[in-house]
Amino acid sequence: MSARLSIGSWAYIFNQEVPTNDFHQVLHKLQDLGYEGVELGSFGVHPTPVSHPTKASRAKLKKEIADHGLALSGIAVDLWSFKKPGPSILDENPVPYMSAFLGYAAFAADLDVKTIRVDSVESPDFFTTSGMDSKLGMDRIISVWDKCSKIAADFGMKMCWEFEPGFVFNKPSEVLAIVDGVKAKGNANFGVLYDTCHAHMCAAIGANHQGEKELLKGGALELLEKLHGKITHIHLIDSDGSLNEHNTSTHNPFGTGNLDFDQLIPAIQKAGVPNDWWCVDLCFWPKAWEVTADSKKFLDKLRAKYVA
Numbered sequence: 001m002s003a004r005l006s007i008g009s010w011a012y013i014f015n016q017e018v019p020t021n022d023f024h025q026v027l028h029k030l031q032d033l034g035y036e037g038v039e040l041g042s043f044g045v046h047p048t049p050v051s052h053p054t055k056a057s058r059a060k061l062k063k064e065i066a067d068h069g070l071a072l073s074g075i076a077v078d079l080w081s082f083k084k085p086g087p088s089i090l091d092e093n094p095v096p097y098m099s100a101f102l103g104y105a106a107f108a109a110d111l112d113v114k115t116i117r118v119d120s121v122e123s124p125d126f127f128t129t130s131g132m133d134s135k136l137g138m139d140r141i142i143s144v145w146d147k148c149s150k151i152a153a154d155f156g157m158k159m160c161w162e163f164e165p166g167f168v169f170n171k172p173s174e175v176l177a178i179v180d181g182v183k184a185k186g187n188a189n190f191g192v193l194y195d196t197c198h199a200h201m202c203a204a205i206g207a208n209h210q211g212e213k214e215l216l217k218g219g220a221l222e223l224l225e226k227l228h229g230k231i232t233h234i235h236l237i238d239s240d241g242s243l244n245e246h247n248t249s250t251h252n253p254f255g256t257g258n259l260d261f262d263q264l265i266p267a268i269q270k271a272g273v274p275n276d277w278w279c280v281d282l283c284f285w286p287k288a289w290e291v292t293a294d295s296k297k298f299l300d301k302l303r304a305k306y307v308a
Contacts, residue, residue, distance in 0.1 A: 001269050002276045003307045005299055006037030006073035007292065008235070009046050011282035020289070021045040027068040033293050037071045039279045040113070042104065043078035049107040058110040065111075073277040074115035074160070074233055077104040083121045084130070090122060090137045094144040101148045109155035115233050115275065116152055117160050117193055118145065122168040124208040124247075138169065142181040149187035158274060160193035160233040165207035166248025171214040172203050172223050179230045191232030194268070195281060196259055197239035197249045199223050205241050207249070221263055229272040235281040236261075236299065244284050251283050253291040254298040265306050278303075 007030065012020035020026055023046045030038055042048045052058050065072060082089050082097045089097050101118070108116050120141060127134045145161065152159040163175045175192060182190045201207040204219030216222040224231075238257030244250045254261070280295045282288045 001307070003269075003278050003303050004036040004071075004073070004276055005278050005280065005296055005303075006039050007035060007280040007295070008039040008041055008076065008283060010041030010043075010076065011280075011285065011288040011292075013041065013044055013046065015284045015286050016288060017286070019045070023047055024064065027065060027070060029289070029292075031068040031070060033296055035070065035296060037073040037277060037279075038065070039073045040075045040111070042075050042107070048078070049103050052107070055110060058107065062111050072111055072113045073275075073279050074117060075104070075108045075111075075113045076117045077101070077108075079104075079118060080121055088122065089120070089144060090126070090132065090140050092140070094140075094147070097144060098147055098151070102151055105151050105155050105157065108157065113157065115158045115160055117162055117233065118148065119162055119164075120167040120169045124165065124168055124170060124210060126168045128210065138174070138178060138181070141169070142178060142185075145178075145182045145190065146185040146187060149182060149190040153187070153189045158189045158191065158232040159187075160191055162193035162195060162198070162235070163202060164195065164198040164248050165201045165243065166246060170202050170207075171209055172216055172226065173214060175202070175223075176226060179227070183230065189232070191230050192227060193233040193235060194224060194227060194231045194271070194273075195235035195237070195249075196220060196261075196264060197237050197251055197257070197281075198235075200239040200241070200259060201243070201249045207243055208247065220259065221267060224264065224267050224271060227271070231271050231273050233275065233279070234268060234273055234277065235279050237281045246284060251281055251285050253282070253285065254295055261302060262305075265302050269306060
């Protein structure tokens with residue numbers, strides 16, 4: 001299977017001394033560095049359905065991306081407002097969440113995006129602090145994502161859930177239960193976003209697991225194997241086993257953490273992922289531009305070694 005390299009645009013907004021708010025500047029720099037794609041963080045200052053509300057404005061944005069020799073590997077959408085004290089993804093009424101998802105799906109389709117990303121949104125201790133039964137919460141999130149998956153399918157898109165230690169449902173068994181639950185409702189387009197650092201933190205470290213930790217002896221690799229055929233997107237970055245100031249995985253630059261990519265990459269290539277994107281995720285890493293070129297060099301070596 002081939003591999004194309006992209007990077008999440010959010011890396012250049014969060015925790016940066018001087019954020020790169022101009023999306024055109026992001027495109028220009030990534031083109032110069034030889035990336036094949038960019039993953040759109042559709043929130044804040046980068047393009048959103050609000051900044052590009054019409055077909056004409058979206059067609060112009062799509063052309064701008066293509067004119068830089070890039071494609072969109074996916075889109076991360078802003079559904080984080082759907083948490084208490086506002087409406088929650090786990091509330092009985094999912095209409096506000098679904099309506100927002102529909103708007104983002106239409107926006108993404110106009111940009112020819114093939115993969116749309118969601119989160120479980122609530123904090124890891126949500127069920128402890130809210131008093132909601134966790135089984136009820138899981139049933140509700142499966143029900144909502146069943147409907148959203150069908151919306152995504154109408155637009156010809158895959159849907160991926162990025163599990164991570166900073167949000168609820170971060171144990172391996174919970175990840176498997178949810179992806180199996182949504183897929184069982186006839187959603188072949190639904191799966192997880194396998195982020196290497198999040199997989200390590202959830203499977204090998206047990207970060208933010210509520211109650212007893214649930215660890216896998218084989219860590220991120222074992223979780224990858226358990227998720228074979230259930231992954232719809234890939235994010236690559238290293239991990240030193242720590243949480244950052246936002247209570248989620250530290251996205252360490254390649255070579256500064258503990259992950260064995262000579263072990264992970266061949267397994268990822270055989271995991272049944274339905275696209276060929278390797279998306280670098282430098283979320284919250286200070287001075288992200290300083291390691292963007294090195295990230296590509298690191299992955300270029302792995303492409304030369306493991307990609308036909």
